[in-house]
Amino acid sequence: MDKRIPTLAQAVADIPDGATVMIGGFGGSGAPIELIHALIDRYLATGSPKNLTVINNNAGNGHVGIAAMIEQGMVRKMICSFPRSADPKVFTDRYLAGEIELELVPQGTLAERIRAGGAGIPAFYTPTSYGTDLAKGKPVAEFDGRSYVQERWLKADVALIKAELGDHHGNLTYRMAARNFSPLMATAAAKTVAQVSRAVEPGDIDPESVITPGIFIGGIVEVSDPAQEEDLNRANAYYPKVTA
Amino acid sequence: MTDKLTNAQIAWRAAQDIADGAYVNLGIGFPEMVARFQPPGRQAIFHTENGILGFGEAPEPGAEDWDLINAGKKAVTLKPGTAFFHHADSFAMVRGGHLDVAILGAYQVAQNGDLANWSTGPKGVPAVGGAMDLVHGAKRVAVITDHVTKDGKPKLLAACTLPLTGVGCVTRVYTSLAVVDIQDGRFVLREKLPAISLDNLQAVTGAELHLDGAVGDLVVPEL
Numbered sequence: 001m002d003k004r005i006p007t008l009a010q011a012v013a014d015i016p017d018g019a020t021v022m023i024g025g026f027g028g029s030g031a032p033i034e035l036i037h038a039l040i041d042r043y044l045a046t047g048s049p050k051n052l053t054v055i056n057n058n059a060g061n062g063h064v065g066i067a068a069m070i071e072q073g074m075v076r077k078m079i080c081s082f083p084r085s086a087d088p089k090v091f092t093d094r095y096l097a098g099e100i101e102l103e104l105v106p107q108g109t110l111a112e113r114i115r116a117g118g119a120g121i122p123a124f125y126t127p128t129s130y131g132t133d134l135a136k137g138k139p140v141a142e143f144d145g146r147s148y149v150q151e152r153w154l155k156a157d158v159a160l161i162k163a164e165l166g167d168h169h170g171n172l173t174y175r176m177a178a179r180n181f182s183p184l185m186a187t188a189a190a191k192t193v194a195q196v197s198r199a200v201e202p203g204d205i206d207p208e209s210v211i212t213p214g215i216f217i218g219g220i221v222e223v224s225d226p227a228q229e230e231d232l233n234r235a236n237a238y239y240p241k242v243t244a
Numbered sequence: 245m246t247d248k249l250t251n252a253q254i255a256w257r258a259a260q261d262i263a264d265g266a267y268v269n270l271g272i273g274f275p276e277m278v279a280r281f282q283p284p285g286r287q288a289i290f291h292t293e294n295g296i297l298g299f300g301e302a303p304e305p306g307a308e309d310w311d312l313i314n315a316g317k318k319a320v321t322l323k324p325g326t327a328f329f330h331h332a333d334s335f336a337m338v339r340g341g342h343l344d345v346a347i348l349g350a351y352q353v354a355q356n357g358d359l360a361n362w363s364t365g366p367k368g369v370p371a372v373g374g375a376m377d378l379v380h381g382a383k384r385v386a387v388i389t390d391h392v393t394k395d396g397k398p399k400l401l402a403a404c405t406l407p408l409t410g411v412g413c414v415t416r417v418y419t420s421l422a423v424v425d426i427q428d429g430r431f432v433l434r435e436k437l438p439a440i441s442l443d444n445l446q447a448v449t450g451a452e453l454h455l456d457g458a459v460g461d462l463v464v465p466e467l
Contacts, residue, residue, distance in 0.1 A: 026294040026331075027317040028310050082373040086317070092369050104370050107293055108335030108377030115332040127339060127380035131411035133363075134376065176311040176328060177295050183330040211330075230310040230317075 003170045003219050004199055008038035011193045011221040015039065015158050018076075020053040022114065022154075022189050023066060024161035024182035027058060027085065028229030030174070032162035032195045035221070036065050037239050039160070043074050044240065051076045055114070055156060057107065057181060059083035059091035062233035068240075070094055077101035079154070081110050087233065106134060109151050111184060117153035118187025118216075125150055159189030162226065163212070166196030167203075170217025171210045183212045191218040197226055246464075247439050249420045253464040254388045256281040258347055258418045261386075262288050269293070269338070269378055271348040271361075272316035275388055278347055281467075289325075291343060293374040295334045296320070297327045315374060338374070339381040346382035348375065350389045350417075352404040355451040357414045357426045359387065360406035372409075379410030391419035391448055398450035400424065400431060421445055422453075423462060430454045435462040 005011045012035060015021065025031030043049060052075050059078045060067025067090040069075050083091050083102060094100040105113065106128045116124055125148035129135040139150040161182035163172040172194055174182065186192040194212075199222040232239075249257070251274055259281035262268055268288045270276050279301070282288060289298045292314040299314065300321035308319035337343060352360040359379055362372045379385050389399055400417060417424045422445060423435040433453045436445055438461045446453055 027313065029294065029313050029317075030311070082371045083369050084371045088369070095369050102369070104372055106372050106376040107331075107374040108338055111331035111335050128377045130380075131358075132376060132408045134372065174328075176309065177292075177313060178311040179328065179330050180294050181331045184332050228310045230308075 002168045003214065003217060004168055005193070005219040005221045008034055008195070008221055008223070009042065011035060011195070011219060012039045012042055012160070015049045017049050018051045019049055019157040020055065020155070022055040022156040022159040022185040024159070024180065024185055025056060025229070026177070026180040027061065028233070030162050030178035030180050030182055031065050031229045032160045033065050033227045033229055033232070034223045035160040035193065035195050036069060040068055040072055040074070040239060043072060050074050053077040053079065055079045055154060057081050057110065058085055059088065061085035061229060062087045062236075063090065063238040064232045065229050065239070067091065068238070070100065075100060077103065079103040079105060079110070081105055081107035104134065110154075111181060113151055113154040114181065114184040114188045117155040118184060121153060123150050123152045154188060156185070156189040157191070159185040159192040161185055161192060161194045163194045163196045165198050165200050165205050166194055166217075166220040167200050167205050167214070169202055170194070170214030170220055171205050172196065172212040172217065173205060173209055174211055179211060186212050186216040192216055193219045193221065195223040195226065196220050197224060198222065246437060249437070249462075249464055250467065252277060252467040254418050254420055256467060257423065257462065257464050258386060258388050259283065262286065262345060265289065266344040267291055267297070267337075267342065269343050269346045269382065271346070271375065271378070272314075272373070274349050275347045276314070276316060278388070291334070291337060292320075293331075293334055293338070295329045295331060297329070298323055298325045335374075335377055338377050341381050341383065343382040345384045345386060346378045347386045347388060348378065350387040350399060351406050352399050352401055353387050353389070353414050353417050354401050354404045355426065355431045356429045357412040358404050359409045359414050360404040362409045363407040365406065375409050379413035384415050385413050386416045386418065387414050388418045391421040396448070398448055401450035421448070424453070427456075432456045433459050435460040437462050
């Protein structure tokens with residue numbers, strides 16, 4: 001078994017128009033910048049994929065990563081908990097112009113909906129959002145004297161995530177707090193592609209250290225020395241690069 | 245005499261009620277300041293939604309590692325005993341009743357414990373983050389806030405008028421003027437600045453302040 005994919009272009013080649021795409025990361029921590037930019041390259045070259053629904057905690061920052069996808073017009077809808085950032089202008093302008101849809105989900109509910117999607121649980125009850133505007137229209141039930149809101153699973157066609165080590169079986173480790181949503185998203189997408197900072201041989205990752213087991217992973221592509229979204233934004237970077 | 249606490253002083257007061265070894269989540273922005281004022285000899289363990297328990301203070305400028313950030317996307321540091329985990333585990337800690345205290349900011353707090361802190365109405369882009377999860381599950385949900393809005397209107401109210409973050413969730417409010425508990429659907433005054441009279445405090449509070457025993461002096465060092 002060898003889940004390695006030779007190039008970023010091949011890693012994102014089969015994502016269709018209208019797909020629901022989970023993208024790992026919390027702000028810039030864990031954002032798979034190179035996979036996202038490869039997807040933008042494909043869109044600019046072929047006009048596809050477009051009309052995407054993107055699931056992430058945020059809605060992009062600056063003009064790279066998810067913000068650049070939105071800026072290029074690839075995204076129809078965002079499902080996220082916090083569509084604000086240091087520089088949220090790209091999403092904000094499109095949203096206020098009515099050009100992009102927003103499904104706002106409390107952060108823990110977003111995580112649990114993704115977890116449920118990956119675990120085969122179609123719905124669950126949570127205390128979060130009970131009695132608030134975000135619970136409107138959702139079934140409510142009482143358990144042991146307390147009220148809870150029913151939430152549904154979230155699944156995706158594709159998940160794009162960033163990991164640290166990945167072996168040929170797709171077993172993954174992550175770096176510090178960069179894992180955040182990625183282990184959940186890997187379980188909830190029909191196909192998950194991970195960019196890994198180092199591709200290693202099976203056996204090179206201690207089984208005790210595996211965070212995402214390879215069963216959840218469709219492919220890995222090595223991106224050594226990956227970009228950090230925060231560094232790009234501090235350098236006022238754009239993707240694709242703005243040329244004078 | 246001090247006629248109004250600064251934000252740092254409000255944060256200091258809130259920090260005095262955090263026990264050694266308590267698991268604590270601080271909301272982004274102003275509440276993050278509470279971490280700076282832990283009493284000597286006490287060490288709380290701070291939780292951040294994006295999957296770190298027991299992180300340390302901000303690094304020196306230039307030493308940031310952007311894989312090591314808090315929920316406010318600010319760089320933090322490792323300490324002996326730091327743990328990482330994914331978002332589902334993180335919110336299991338939140339909703340599952342494992343945090344001892346959550347300290348949050350507020351636009352409005354109602355006497356029944358309702359909190360409004362995520363939306364000022366239909367204008368602009370709505371954003372909620374982890375606030376709605378945090379108000380359910382932490383054993384204590386405390387609010388730190390100015391006692392009144394920028395234009396002098398009460399923030400402690402009979403009922404919130406802004407969109408709610410949670411229903412009946414707040415247990416204590418630390419303000420620029422007072423410490424108020426929420427018990428049985430009422431505001432119970434615990435401490436107030438010596439400089440303000442009970443009548444004047446009541447005049448800037450949007451619901452009745454009840455007394456339950458002596459009201460302590462709210463005394464905070466210059467910071």
